[in-house]
Amino acid sequence: MADTGKPQAALGQRALLPDLQFHVYANHASISPLSKPVSAAVDEVMAAQAREGVGFFPMEVERRERLREQLGTLIGADGQSEIGLVANTTAGVVAIANSLPWRPRERVLVLAGEFPTNVTPWQQAAKRHDLELVWMYAEDFRHDRATALAEFERHLADGIRMVAVSAVQFTTGQLMPLATMGALCKRHGSEFFVDAIQAVGVVPMDVTTMGIDYLACGSHKWLMAPEGVGFVYVSRDKAEQLEPHLAGWISHENAFEFLTGGPETLRYDRPFQHGARMLESGTFNSIGCAGLSASVTLIQSIGxxxxxxxxxxxxxxxxxxxxxxxxxxxxxxxxxxxxxxxxxxxxxxxxxxxxxxxxxxxxxxxxxxxxxxxxxxxxxxxxxxxxxxxxxxxxxxxxxx
Ligand SMILES: Cc1ncc(COP(=O)(O)O)c(C=O)c1O
The missing domain is CATH 3.90.1150.10 (Aspartate Aminotransferase, domain 1)
Structure with a gap:
């Protein structure tokens, strides 16, 4: 790697985490410590806002566009059209569960044993839209995967609108058979949602080969970034079907135009952006985005x-x-x-x-x-x-x- 004069991340070296108090920190599936480049990126944004007030904002809007690209590269998605920045994993699940055009009696397959992030929003959507939850056990995929996949396919054949699973089970570390599940979903006309917070940053992910339609991910675990920032992926194929139930001012096209334009630019009839971008609603977490971008740069420098x-x-x-x-x-x-x-x-x-x-x-x-x-x-x-x-x-x- 070229010597940029900046400290580099290297496998097995914690020189970039000089303040970390534990001799061994093996808790990245909970909350990661922040490395120096991440803290520095956060400090820079805070200093810029302290110095310039609103003047810091345009730079952060640009940084967000670069961050989209970085996150897209991490999961094999198109950053500009398929990635939306949200507050955390839960916000991503809630956004998808509340933006789909549900029909009564549609069925959602969820797993007992999952982290509640990927269950509660589907339970709430089920109550509100008269959906049916179909339960399987995450542990069955660990103990006898072939049998569990056969049962999974039987459920799909009976008619499942949405499958919601975590890429990695937070308790046992089981990496779910995402590519197989995604292919089965496609074969049976089901949609596939993945909570990926226990995977992105440590497990190679590719939404296309895994057949993933929707994905949500927070940043404070394997992405080693601050809390309060995450992202949602919506595949281009599914973007059009999302409805703007959670839309806010940033969900519209050219959302910022009226901030500097004439009186005619203050309008309420602007079209909505599509898919993941429509799920961004209001002023965002610039500090978190800066930290996330710095951390993803380190992760990508190692691979x-x-x-x-x-x-x-x-x-x-x-x-x-x-x-x-x-x-x-x-x-x-x-x-x-x-x-x-x-x-x-x-x-x-x-x-x-x-x-x-x-x-x-x-x-x-x-x-x-x-x-x-x-x-x-x-x-x-x-x-x-x-x-x-x-x-x-x-x-x-x-x-x-
Ligand atoms: C699988 C899984 N999903 C979600 C979360 C957390 O979700 P959020 O980012 O909304 O706090 C965790 C852990 O905290 C988790 O292990």
């Missing part, structure tokens, strides 16, 4: 495939060490079904939350969602950290009450 491979080496070293010590691993056996997460169940009677707290006492940050002890390293995690985790685990096991 998501390289990050995924690096994270697998880290987890490959830890997983057998844990299972030898009696932990039960939830990690998928096949490499192609693995994400950035390794979740385990502790071998003793201590709840996963107690284990997470004990590890935190030793300078290791992990999470404990729904009874699983979850390790989630990212590009800055060094491979020699695994030895530190093993030592900490042994110390905790030896302190067994």
């Amino acid at each position: 998501v495939e390289n990050i995924h491979a690096h994270v697998q080496v880290w987890l490959d070293a830890l997983e057998p060490a844990l299972t030898e010590r009696g932990f039960e691993s939830a990690r998928m056996a096949e490499a192609e079904n693995r994400s950035g997460i390794l979740s385990v169940r502790p071998p003793d009677h201590r709840p996963a939350a107690d284990w997470a707290a004990a590890l935190a006492d030793q300078g290791i940050s992990v999470a404990s969602p729904a009874g699983w002890l979850r390790f989630a390293p990212h590009w800055p995690n060094a491979l020699d950290e695994v030895e530190k985790v093993k030592s900490a685990v042994d110390a905790i096991l030896n302190s067994r009450p």
Whole structure:
């Protein structure tokens, strides 16, 4: 890479995170720490607004257009026409669930075991539009994927309008069979929605080959950006069917024209933008967008495939060490079904939350969602950290009450 004089991101090096207090930060599936370039980008926007007031705004409008392109590249979408910037994953799910032209008795397939972000909005849409929810278990796809996919296809054959799944299950780290599910949806005329916050930034994603129609993603996990900014993808094919139920002033074409134009430019009959862009409604999070753009630049400088491979080496070293010590691993056996997460169940009677707290006492940050002890390293995690985790685990096991 050319020497730009700027600090570069490198696999296994945390020089860009000098303030991070934990010795091992394996908690990227929760909230990531911010790297120096991200904090600097945020500081710059705040300083510009402090200095110039409204004068900082045009630059941020331009930055947003560049950010769209960056995000489009990350998931194989057209940034300009298929990406909308929203506040978080939930805002993206809510926007899609509320903007579709539903017909009564249409069916939405959801998974028990998912993070509630990808369930609550569909439940609410079901109440409001008289839809039916069809439930499957996320765990069935982990334990016996072929059987679960056969059941999935039977549901599609019975008539499903929308399938809503997470790319990666937040508890077990199971990477869902997105390409297979997408292809089945196409075959049976169903639409395919993916909550991708546990994937984008660590798992290579391609909406076209995966047959994804809609996707929502927040930025504070694997995108290593500030909270309060995320994006939604709507495929070009689906853009026209969305209705402007959540539209606001920025949903219109040439939304900013009247801010500097004559009195005739203040109109309420401007056409709406299409698809994902229509889902942007009001003044946006410039600070979050700047941080996100800086972080995506770092991620793209390394490459998501390289990050995924690096994270697998880290987890490959830890997983057998844990299972030898009696932990039960939830990690998928096949490499192609693995994400950035390794979740385990502790071998003793201590709840996963107690284990997470004990590890935190030793300078290791992990999470404990729904009874699983979850390790989630990212590009800055060094491979020699695994030895530190093993030592900490042994110390905790030896302190067994
Ligand atoms: C699968 C999944 N979806 C969504 C979220 C969060 O959604 P939001 O970005 O709206 O806070 C999480 C974790 O917090 C998650 O694990």
